[in-house]
Every structure is written in C-alpha cells, then in structure tokens.
Amino acid sequence: MNERLLAETFVELADNLVADFDLIDFLRLLSDRCVSLLGTSAAGVLFADRDGALRVMAASDEQVRLLELFQLQNDEGPCLECFHTGTAVAAPELAAEAGRWPRFTAQAALHGFGAVQALPMRLRDETVGALNLFRTTPGPFDPVSTSIAQALADVATISLLQQRSTQRGHALNEQLQTALNSRVLIEQAKGKLAERQGIDMEQAFTALRRYARAHNRRLADVARDFINDTEALTELTL
Amino acid sequence: MTLVAEQAAQRGARVDLRDVCTAAVAALPVGGAGISAMSTSVANYPLCSTDGTSEQLEELQLTLGEGPCVDAFTGSVPILTPDMADSELQDSWPVFATEALTLGAVAIFALPLQIGAISPGVLDLYASKPGPLGAEDLADALAFADLATLILLDSVHGGPAGMPDNKEEETGYALEANGYRAEIDQATGILTVQLGVGIDEAFVRLRAHAFTHGHRITHVAADVVAHRLRFRPDAEPYRTDQDR
Numbered sequence: 001m002n003e004r005l006l007a008e009t010f011v012e013l014a015d016n017l018v019a020d021f022d023l024i025d026f027l028r029l030l031s032d033r034c035v036s037l038l039g040t041s042a043a044g045v046l047f048a049d050r051d052g053a054l055r056v057m058a059a060s061d062e063q064v065r066l067l068e069l070f071q072l073q074n075d076e077g078p079c080l081e082c083f084h085t086g087t088a089v090a091a092p093e094l095a096a097e098a099g100r101w102p103r104f105t106a107q108a109a110l111h112g113f114g115a116v117q118a119l120p121m122r123l124r125d126e127t128v129g130a131l132n133l134f135r136t137t138p139g140p141f142d143p144v145s146t147s148i149a150q151a152l153a154d155v156a157t158i159s160l161l162q163q164r165s166t167q168r169g170h171a172l173n174e175q176l177q178t179a180l181n182s183r184v185l186i187e188q189a190k191g192k193l194a195e196r197q198g199i200d201m202e203q204a205f206t207a208l209r210r211y212a213r214a215h216n217r218r219l220a221d222v223a224r225d226f227i228n229d230t231e232a233l234t235e236l237t238l
Numbered sequence: 239m240t241l242v243a244e245q246a247a248q249r250g251a252r253v254d255l256r257d258v259c260t261a262a263v264a265a266l267p268v269g270g271a272g273i274s275a276m277s278t279s280v281a282n283y284p285l286c287s288t289d290g291t292s293e294q295l296e297e298l299q300l301t302l303g304e305g306p307c308v309d310a311f312t313g314s315v316p317i318l319t320p321d322m323a324d325s326e327l328q329d330s331w332p333v334f335a336t337e338a339l340t341l342g343a344v345a346i347f348a349l350p351l352q353i354g355a356i357s358p359g360v361l362d363l364y365a366s367k368p369g370p371l372g373a374e375d376l377a378d379a380l381a382f383a384d385l386a387t388l389i390l391l392d393s394v395h396g397g398p399a400g401m402p403d404n405k406e407e408e409t410g411y412a413l414e415a416n417g418y419r420a421e422i423d424q425a426t427g428i429l430t431v432q433l434g435v436g437i438d439e440a441f442v443r444l445r446a447h448a449f450t451h452g453h454r455i456t457h458v459a460a461d462v463v464a465h466r467l468r469f470r471p472d473a474e475p476y477r478t479d480q481d482r
Contacts, residue, residue: 064420195432228355
C-alpha cells in the first residue's frame with residue numbers, strides 16, 4: 001500500500017465533499033480511486049431504492065457490460081448478500097463460488113474477473129447500499145486494503161448524508177430518491193449523447209462530466225438540460 | 239397496487255389517474271389526493287382530485303405559482319410538509335400556506351411524477367392532522383406516483399389501448415421484479431435521437447413496442463442499446479441483426 005497515495009486520496013475526497021458538491025461526480029471519483037488505490041480492476045457504488053433493489057450510482061467504467069454485472073446482483077451475488085446481512089462479503093476465488101452464485105460467477109468470469117468483494121454502506125443500523133470491488137486475479141484480500149475499502153464505503157455513505165444536509169429538512173429517503181433520479185437523468189443523457197455522436201456509454205459519460213466540471217454545474221443538471229434541448233453542449237470535447 | 243386495479247374494476251373501465259388518487263387515499267393516512275399536469279413549456283393544469291379540498295389545493299397552487307406542488311416540480315424532489323403551520327413556511331409560500339390551513343390541509347406531501355428528465359406532473363396528498371408520512375407510507379406514496387407517471391404519459395402520448403398499466407410487473411418500468419435496469423433509461427435517450435421526439439414520447443414508444451410485441455421492456459431496451467434494434471420516425475423499428 002502506497003501511504004502517500006492513500007493520504008492524497010482521502011485529502012482529495014474530503015476536498016470534494018464541500019457544500020454544493022455533485023454526488024454522482026463524487027461517487028465516480030471515489031470509484032476511480034478504489035481502482036487506483038486498492039489495485040482492483042473495477043469498482044461500483046450501489047444504493048438501494050425504496051423497493052430494496054440495488055441501483056448503480058457510480059462505477060469506474062460506464063460500459064453497459066460492467067453495469068449489467070452490478071445489476072445482475074439483484075438476483076444473486078455478493079452485493080445482494082452484503083446488503084441483506086449488512087456485513088462485508090468476500091469471494092477471493094470467484095470460480096469456487098459457482099454453486100453459490102451460478103449466473104453471477106459465469107458473467108463475472110466472462111468479464112475476466114477472478115475475485116470480488118462487497119462492502120456495506122451502513123448508516124447507524126440501516127444498510128443503504130454497497131461498494132462492489134472486482135479484481136482480475138484471484139487470491140486472498142489483504143486485510144489492510146479491506147479496511148481501507150470499508151473506509152471508502154463509509155465515505156460514500158457520508159457523501160449521501162452530506163448531500164442531505166445541504167437541503168433543508170430532507171429525510172434520507174427523499175435524499176436517496178433525488179440521488180436515484182439524478183442517476184436516471186444521467187443514463188438518459190448518456191443514451192442521447194452516445195446516439196447523437198456515435199460514441200460509447202463511457203465516452204458519453206466522460207464527456208458530460210467534463211462539460212459539467214468545466215462549466216461548474218452539476219452533472220444531473222447538465223443532463224436534464226441536454227435532454228430537454230435547453231443545453232446544446234457547445235464546445236463539448238469528446 | 240392491486241388497490242388501483244380494483245378501483246378501475248369498480249368503474250368497469252381502464253385504470254386512470256382517478257383510480258390512483260382514490261387508491262392512494264384508501265391506502266395512506268391522508269384525507270385527499272390530487273394530480274396536476276406540470277410543464278416548463280405550457281400552462282399547468284389540474285388533472286383530477288378526490289375531494290373539494292384537494293381540488294382547491296391544486297388550483298390554488300397553480301394559480302398562485304407557489305406551494306409544495308410547485309417546489310416539487312421545479313426542484314424534482316418530494317416536498318414533504320408535515321405541518322403547514324410551521325412559521326418558516328409563511329416565508330416560502332406566504333399566501334398558499336395560510337390558504338391551505340384555512341382549507342383544513344394541515345400536512346401536505348407533494349411527490350413529483352418523474353423518471354429522470356421525464357416529469358409530467360405532481361401528486362399532492364393532504365392530511366387534516368399534522369405529522370410526517372412514515373417510511374412505509376412514503377414508499378407506498380412514491381409507488382403511487384410512479385404508477386401515475388406511467389398512466390399520465392400513456393394518456394398524453396397515446397400508449398396502445400389495453401396497455402396493462404395496472405400490471406407493471408409484466409412490461410413496466412418501475413416494478414421490474416429483477417430490479418431497475420439502466421438500459422431502459424439509456425434506450426429512452428437513444429430513441430429521442432432515432433425518433434426525433436421528446437423524452438416523454440420516446441419512453442412511451444419504447445414501452446409500447448415492448449407491449450405490442452409481448453417482450454419485456456428490459457429486453458427491448460437492451461436490443462436498442464446494443465444497436466440490434468433501431469427505431470425510425472415513420473416506420474416500424476427494424477432489427478439490424480437479422481439482415482445477415
């Protein structure tokens with residue numbers, strides 16, 4: 001573990017948790033840092049909606065195939081177990097879990113993943129979601145990395161609360177609702193931009209995010225205005 | 239959501255917004271419910287209400303341009319007001335807060351009808367006693383709002399007759415048994431370009447295609463995202479993987 005990188009990551013995350021921060025942009029940053037810091041191949045943050053379905057809020061890669069692997073875990077997989085038990089679930093040898101999660105392990109193997117971890121996002125006695133980490137190489141998880149991963153999951157939980165405190169009197173449920181709707185907006189905008197420009201979903205997300213940052217606007221607001229044709233995304237860089 | 243279907247069955251008609259409002263009042267600790275069509279481009283108007291108070295609450299808010307319904311629409315967020323007598327509200331809604339109390343609406347819960355950028359209106363619920371909606375009641379209220387969203391969209395954009403809007407688990411958006419799918423939203427965005435229509439209509443066309451062909455909407459959406467299925471403005475969608 002590179003201690004300097006670790007320190008820099010937490011300083012960077014704390015710096016980004018300022019008033020009026022952008023939740024989706026922040027969670028993408030957190031997912032990216034999971035990859036660079038923990039040596040994982042892919043990471044995703046999932047929140048549970050009001051029906052208890054896990055929904056991807058951010059991922060280190062916006063490609064459809066990775067999102068599908070997160071979504072599949074609403075039927076079976078480490079995230080589902082982690083969310084239901086409120087405790088971390090680790091599968092260091094994914095191939096050995098075929099009996100436990102047949103569909104999930106098959107899909108994960110197709111993507112070249114050999115190990116997976118799910119860390120709970122807990123708020124007091126409630127589990128609000130999970131941080132999901134994928135690694136290509138199988139093998140045991142380093143305990144130090146695991147506690148750092150849990151700390152990152154806790155930061156993701158805090159970001160949801162932080163978002164709440166910037167809006168007067170909104171309960172967690174409403175906050176989640178807003179966050180989930182923001183994510184829907186971004187998916188709709190990704191689809192429109194990808195189709196219009198002939199680019200893939202990750203490129204569309206990155207372009208929208210870069211544009212929002214350059215114009216100091218929330219990703220969800222840019223997405224909404226783009227869909228409603230009130231934001232032409234001029235000077236968009238792909 | 240069987241309550242909603244029962245309401246429609248009692249009237250011997252297709253499920254409509256009134257059924258959603260009536261069912262919401264039966265299921266939740268509220269005295270009345272109303273739905274208004276909201277838009278940034280054309281005038282807002284009340285669509286239905288379960289009683290006189292609800293009707294007046296809708297009309298007041300739309301006329302005054304203030305109130306929980308207006309804030310829920312502009313902010314795209316539920317506005318839950320457990321006590322309208324809260325003095326802070328006099329600043330937010332100086333006229334409406336007083337008028338609502340006079341009408342006996344002591345608590346008002348306004349839920350935007352929305353799926354991302356699709357936001358055709360607001361569901362307003364009022365109670366004659368102060369107090370918050372419990373977590374389960376709020377979850378139910380949000381489910382009623384989701385159902386109302388689909389029904390309103392279909393009625394405005396002409397979803398196919400017989401669309402099973404009371405059986406969302408079959409072809410629907412929100413209540414997919416296996417959870418939310420991002421591809422539905424991505425496909426909706428893609429269809430705005432392929433069809434040259436707004437996001438509301440794109441979503442209705444996606445659902446309608448799934449329904450008329452007896453496919454799950456998630457499968458149709460996945461085909462659209464993977465470029466296996468293309469929609470065209472003046473013709474049936476065509477599959478690109480059957481030409482080979």
